[in-house]
Amino acid sequence: MIKTKKKGLLIVLSGPSGVGKDTVSDAVLKENPNLWKSISMTTRSPRENEVEGKDYYFVSEEEFQKRIQEDKFLEYATFNHHFYGTPKDKVAEKLNEGKDVILVIEIQGALQIKERIKQALFIFLLPPSMDVLKKRLTKRNTDSAYAIDERFKTAYQEINELPKYHYVIVNDTVEAASKKLNAILISERCRVDRIEELYLDTIEEKVHEKLVDNKKLENSEIKIDL
Amino acid sequence: MIKTKKKGLLIVLSGPSGVGKDTVSDAVLKENPNLWKSISMTTRSPRENEVEGKDYYFVSEEEFQKRIQEDKFLEYATFNHHFYGTPKDKVAEKLNEGKDVILVIEIQGALQIKERIKQALFIFLLPPSMDVLKKRLTKRNTDSAYAIDERFKTAYQEINELPKYHYVIVNDTVEAASKKLNAILISERCRVDRIEELYLDTIEEKVHEKLVDNKKLENSEIKIDL
Numbered sequence: 064m065i066k067t068k069k070k071g072l073l074i075v076l077s078g079p080s081g082v083g084k085d086t087v088s089d090a091v092l093k094e095n096p097n098l099w100k101s102i103s104m105t106t107r108s109p110r111e112n113e114v115e116g117k118d119y120y121f122v123s124e125e126e127f128q129k130r131i132q133e134d135k136f137l138e139y140a141t142f143n144h145h146f147y148g149t150p151k152d153k154v155a156e157k158l159n160e161g162k163d164v165i166l167v168i169e170i171q172g173a174l175q176i177k178e179r180i181k182q183a184l185f186i187f188l189l190p191p192s193m194d195v196l197k198k199r200l201t202k203r204n205t206d207s208a209y210a211i212d213e214r215f216k217t218a219y220q221e222i223n224e225l226p227k228y229h230y231v232i233v234n235d236t237v238e239a240a241s242k243k244l245n246a247i248l249i250s251e252r253c254r255v256d257r258i259e260e261l262y263l264d265t266i267e268e269k270v271h272e273k274l275v276d277n278k279k280l281e282n283s284e285i286k287i288d289l
Numbered sequence: 290m291i292k293t294k295k296k297g298l299l300i301v302l303s304g305p306s307g308v309g310k311d312t313v314s315d316a317v318l319k320e321n322p323n324l325w326k327s328i329s330m331t332t333r334s335p336r337e338n339e340v341e342g343k344d345y346y347f348v349s350e351e352e353f354q355k356r357i358q359e360d361k362f363l364e365y366a367t368f369n370h371h372f373y374g375t376p377k378d379k380v381a382e383k384l385n386e387g388k389d390v391i392l393v394i395e396i397q398g399a400l401q402i403k404e405r406i407k408q409a410l411f412i413f414l415l416p417p418s419m420d421v422l423k424k425r426l427t428k429r430n431t432d433s434a435y436a437i438d439e440r441f442k443t444a445y446q447e448i449n450e451l452p453k454y455h456y457v458i459v460n461d462t463v464e465a466a467s468k469k470l471n472a473i474l475i476s477e478r479c480r481v482d483r484i485e486e487l488y489l490d491t492i493e494e495k496v497h498e499k500l501v502d503n504k505k506l507e508n509s510e511i512k513i514d515l
Contacts, residue, residue: 065457190290191290225481225484226481230480231479231480231481233290242475243479245472246475246476249473250456250469251476253456253457253458253473255452255455255457258451258457
């Protein structure tokens, strides 16, 4: 009875370093075969257990700079003196296939996307408290004490950007936070402005009506110039 | 870490007669102790099994007219020559207590509320097809053939109001539809504009910041004049 837009949703999940973005998004990805997680490109060195092409694409700074020149990133940012970026081509491809795409990225990058793609969905993941965040950062044991301190200071500034997001989820437990993220995905798919066509179809009477004006629809399309 | 607004959400669920609004909302009410369903007042006669004060408040037309004069309804409408209305006082009371309130009402009434309360949430329940709707109306066996026909004709007109709603749910099965309605409730509670205060609180450093400007908050408050 309704036909919804074929193009996928673009979801931007961010939040301070150490808040648990990857854990929460991985839990949601498991339950959503139609959701695809974008893989970032970075100039930082792989951590132990990190796999090329799964966790990140690891490239040299020279290679990264070349891709900036060629406008191949949807967003990029520096964080702790390393570059991180979202390759455009894959995201556009998946959205056009009708897949929902989730970008798990830092706040700097998220704000760049907000400037460019008005219809993307912005979700901010908060720690239950700053204490918990500090503990998580320390426990992760992947950075030097100096780097942890830097990340923690950055977190304070970043949280001020929260009002620019659409949704906020407090990451008390992975289960509760992923349930909320899932609910946001389900509810966004029910939004009336995602409807392309509404038709009434009965045996007695064939009616076919376009109820949503096309201008509005065009504006809500996600367009990425490649 | 965040304090959300104490006032409850006002949810308006409507859709054509026979689509299953009560069945779906009852399923959601079971799982949500914080959700309260408003009881409408009507001048029509009780159907078999309908209980006064549970399904409806049944009153005479004279009594209903008196209450209209006293501005005691949030909305009211006529449907098949009977009056239906939502009493203001109870809804305001529950919202102020922090309960979410769901109004299960016809489209005419919903549109009145949209004029008065900008922050209410409008959800439209659609049948999987008009054929299914007709079968459901006939099967319900509560109305004369003439009344069923009237309801069916009205449904055609009503569906045109769908673009004025925020969300649309197709009622394929009660389970799927109530899952979607539940997801909408969860996700709406995660909206950034529901945050009243965001505070950072650590042992080392006490920071207390109001990040959301109060003007915006005031506008998003649900105000019902009694």
